[in-house]
Amino acid sequence: MMSKIALAALALSLSSMAFAADAEAYKMADTDQDGMISATEAEAVPGLVDQWAEIDVNQDGQVDEAEFAQFEAN
Numbered sequence: 001m002m003s004k005i006a007l008a009a010l011a012l013s014l015s016s017m018a019f020a021a022d023a024e025a026y027k028m029a030d031t032d033q034d035g036m037i038s039a040t041e042a043e044a045v046p047g048l049v050d051q052w053a054e055i056d057v058n059q060d061g062q063v064d065e066a067e068f069a070q071f072e073a074n
Helices: 004-029 065-073
Strands: none
Touching: 004 065
């Protein structure tokens, strides 16, 4: 049986890997490298445009990295 410390370390490792994957996907989607994903850039990301209204939480017309991470988590 895994110890609590080993289990916590595994969970942290997996969450770090997920964050790294989200960050890499975000960088790829942000084709103009301005730190935000525009609606035009979002067209290349499956599902992003379809859920744009929910993903763009602050309704500023762009998706920032935190909003994108939430989209990827779902």
